[in-house]
Each structure stands twice: as structure tokens, then as C-alpha cells.
Amino acid sequence: MKKWALLGVMAVFVAVPVVLWAGTLWQGMPALAYLYATGRLLALVGFISVFFQFVLSAKIKWIERNIGLDKLFGIHKTSGLIGLTFILIHPIPLTLTDLLAGRIPSITLPKLVGASSLLIFVIGASSAVLYSKLRLKYETWKAIHTANYVALPLGFVHSLVLGSDLSRGSLRTFWFILAFLYLAVLAHKLWRRIQIRRHPFQVAAVIQETHDTWTLEFAGKPVAYKPGQFLIVQLIRDGRVSEPHPFTLSSSPTRKGLAISVKSVGDFTSTIRHTKTADRAYIDAPYGAFSFLCRDAPDLLFIAGGIGITPFMSMLRYMADSKLERRVVLVWGNKSERDIAFRAELEAIEAEMPSLRVLHVMSSQPDWPGERGYVDAEKLSRALDGLQDPQVFLCGPPVMMEVVLRTLRGLGIPKKRIHYERFSLR
Numbered sequence: 001m002k003k004w005a006l007l008g009v010m011a012v013f014v015a016v017p018v019v020l021w022a023g024t025l026w027q028g029m030p031a032l033a034y035l036y037a038t039g040r041l042l043a044l045v046g047f048i049s050v051f052f053q054f055v056l057s058a059k060i061k062w063i064e065r066n067i068g069l070d071k072l073f074g075i076h077k078t079s080g081l082i083g084l085t086f087i088l089i090h091p092i093p094l095t096l097t098d099l100l101a102g103r104i105p106s107i108t109l110p111k112l113v114g115a116s117s118l119l120i121f122v123i124g125a126s127s128a129v130l131y132s133k134l135r136l137k138y139e140t141w142k143a144i145h146t147a148n149y150v151a152l153p154l155g156f157v158h159s160l161v162l163g164s165d166l167s168r169g170s171l172r173t174f175w176f177i178l179a180f181l182y183l184a185v186l187a188h189k190l191w192r193r194i195q196i197r198r199h200p201f202q203v204a205a206v207i208q209e210t211h212d213t214w215t216l217e218f219a220g221k222p223v224a225y226k227p228g229q230f231l232i233v234q235l236i237r238d239g240r241v242s243e244p245h246p247f248t249l250s251s252s253p254t255r256k257g258l259a260i261s262v263k264s265v266g267d268f269t270s271t272i273r274h275t276k277t278a279d280r281a282y283i284d285a286p287y288g289a290f291s292f293l294c295r296d297a298p299d300l301l302f303i304a305g306g307i308g309i310t311p312f313m314s315m316l317r318y319m320a321d322s323k324l325e326r327r328v329v330l331v332w333g334n335k336s337e338r339d340i341a342f343r344a345e346l347e348a349i350e351a352e353m354p355s356l357r358v359l360h361v362m363s364s365q366p367d368w369p370g371e372r373g374y375v376d377a378e379k380l381s382r383a384l385d386g387l388q389d390p391q392v393f394l395c396g397p398p399v400m401m402e403v404v405l406r407t408l409r410g411l412g413i414p415k416k417r418i419h420y421e422r423f424s425l426r
């Protein structure tokens, strides 16, 4: 699905209750009724935005295919915060209406149910926003976020019992359609989990690439994917199943099996080196839209930082195997040459593909004979030299991505020709 199509569907879902709500207003309505209607509208729109969070985060492939999971999660974050704000403030006009009409608002069970739902959403959203500040572990954040699956049904019950717009008519039917879709999303998640568990992959090889990067090769049922896409893997080692982790496929679809190349950065990745060929894995793939095959352009500029090389390795392997004649420049920033993975293979591809130019940039190796320092405007201008309206692909550490994105815009590359993959799904 294209991003504009998704946003269009979301807009229609929001427009339905707004139109039906507008139909309940009448000319000459007293000010208090307007205040009350405002509260109802905030609740309706807020609930639908929150409902969409479940659809957007359910990893439904036909929705994410052309958008990419990280961008989809970006929409999830923004629309979730907007929806939550609406829901948070909707009691204000409703309570004010009661007070101004001389009624003392009572505390009832449906109101408590709504408050519990709201509390869970607020805790979930706060943990996402304050993730870095609170130094939360990813697993802790995920557990908190998963509680939202309980919050939505609670909100649904609350709105159905208390929402005057939902007591009968088209809006009530619409609400039940939302409930049905929610159950369909849950069923889809369960079905995918069962499918993945039915066909575990075998670890076929464990290869050390550098001092901190290891490649795992997997054998199993064939997976159709584009070079540059990623998978979500759970390793089964010593009878224990790990948390699911996303990794770009460094392998190419032109070759047999799947491979990921993992840099040791934390609890899980530092254990990759201990994986054995007897181990197995549950693999959910493919995801993402970070592939030159999704863009139509003869010239390409690839910019990688550190382990951000993996999608480019996949794409270059694919190009070399398919004998594709594209003008490609790869700019790859590392600290020092000991961080360069796949060096021999990359040189072999460069020798085979005269249309490929590889520029290594070392930030902490004063005696490096090539480019030194960071990937900056000067180096990028040199890389762009000779490329005609290239599509630019960028993948690296967050700080580098931010700086390079700004630099590329400064160099006059239009936004629509810059594509990036963040190694973060929050």
C-alpha cells in the first residue's frame, strides 16, 4: 500500500463519525449542547486514531510493503499521540457541561473502565516518548506497550455504554465494524505466529566478519524478498527462544538461503557469536521498502555508516549476480579499517562491476590513505560527481543519518530521491 493511500483510508475512517456526528447538530443549538458535542467529537476521533495504532503496528505485510515498517511506525507514533491527546481532553467539555448545567458528575463503573483504559494508554505512550530518558530496556518498553491490547477493548466498552452517539444507528454499526477489525488484526497476528513456528529455519553457518560483527546463514523454506529488506528473527538456542529482533538480510535473493550480519551492541547481539550450526530460528520475513528495486533510477548513491552496510551488501550482491549495469557509488563510513566487513568480497564486486565506485571514509584512523573524517558535504559532492539525478539510499547510526540527511538536502537533492532505513522500530 502507498503512504498516501493509507493516509486516505485513515482520513475516511475519521471522516465517517465526524459526518455522522455533524448530523446530530441542529440550528439554534444552545451553547451547552455545543460544548457537550465537542466532548463527544473528541472522544470519537480520538478512539478511531487509537484504534488505528493496532492496525499500524500489526506488521500487516500488504500495508507495510511500499511504506516500510519504520515509516509505518512513525505514522503510528504521530497519530497515536494525536488520538491520545483527543481522548485525554474529551472528559473536560463533558464534565464542564454537567457542571454548567448544575449537575454533579458521578463516578460510575463505565467511567472507571474508561479511566483505566486511558491510564494504560498514557503509560504506554509515556514509556515510548521517555524511552531514552528513562533508559528503559527494549523488552520492558515492549511489555508496557503490549498492555494497550487490553486498553482498546476497555475503551470500546466505555464508549459503547456512555457514548450517546453510539446508542443506536449508523455510528453504533460503525463501532462494531471497528471491533470486528480489531479482532481480525489479533487473528492475523496469531495466524502469522503459527505459520512462523511451523517452519523453523536451521542455522547453516556462523561466520566472523570483523572483531564485532558476525554473519548467521539460515537454511529453510525459500523466502521471496527484495535486496535491502529485513527479517525478524528469534533464535532457538539450548531449547530457549529469544525475543524477536529485526536484522537486514545481508544475503541476496539471487542466492540460496538467508543471511544476516550482526554487530555486537547489546544483550542479544553480543550472544550471536555463540550461536551453533545445530541451532534453529523462527524467521518472519520479508519487511521493509529499502531497496533500489522499489525505485526507478539508473544512478544510485549508497551511504552507509558502520553496520548500516548490510542492506547495501545485499543490493550489491544482487546487482553483481544479476549483472545489472547501474552507476553506483557507495560511501561507507567506519571508525577504522578493522571495522570493514566483507572487504574482500566488496573488492571482488568492484572489480567485476566497473560501474561501481566504493569510497571508504575512516573517522578515527589518521594513517588511512583514503578519505578521513566524517561523511560530509565535501565528500558527498565528490561522490555525486558523475551521477545523474541519483536515488540516494542512506543507512547508519542515528546521528550520522541526521547529519547526512541535512547535508544531502543542502546539496540540493530533493526529498523524494532520498530514502533511508532506521535501525530502530520504536
Ligand SMILES: Cc1cc2nc3c(=O)[nH]c(=O)nc-3n(C[C@H](O)[C@H](O)[C@H](O)COP(=O)(O)OP(=O)(O)OC[C@H]3O[C@@H](n4cnc5c(N)ncnc54)[C@H](O)[C@@H]3O)c2cc1C
Pocket: 138, 139, 230, 243, 244, 245, 246, 247, 248, 249, 260, 261, 262, 263, 264, 265, 266, 267, 268, 269, 270, 307, 310, 311, 421, 422, 423, 424, 425, 426
Ligand atoms: C529494520 C532494522 C534493520 C536492522 N538491521 C540490522 C543489521 O543488519 N545488523 C545489525 O547489527 N543490526 C541491525 N538492526 C539493529 C538490531 O535490531 C539491534 O541492534 C538489536 O535488536 C539490538 O538488540 P540487543 O539486545 O543486542 O541490544 P540492546 O542494547 O538491548 O538494544 C539496543 C537498541 O536496539 C533496539 N532493540 C533492542 N531489542 C530490540 C528488539 N527485540 N526489536 C527491535 N529493536 C530492538 C532498541 O532500539 C534498543 O535501544 C536493525 C534494526 C532494524 C529496526
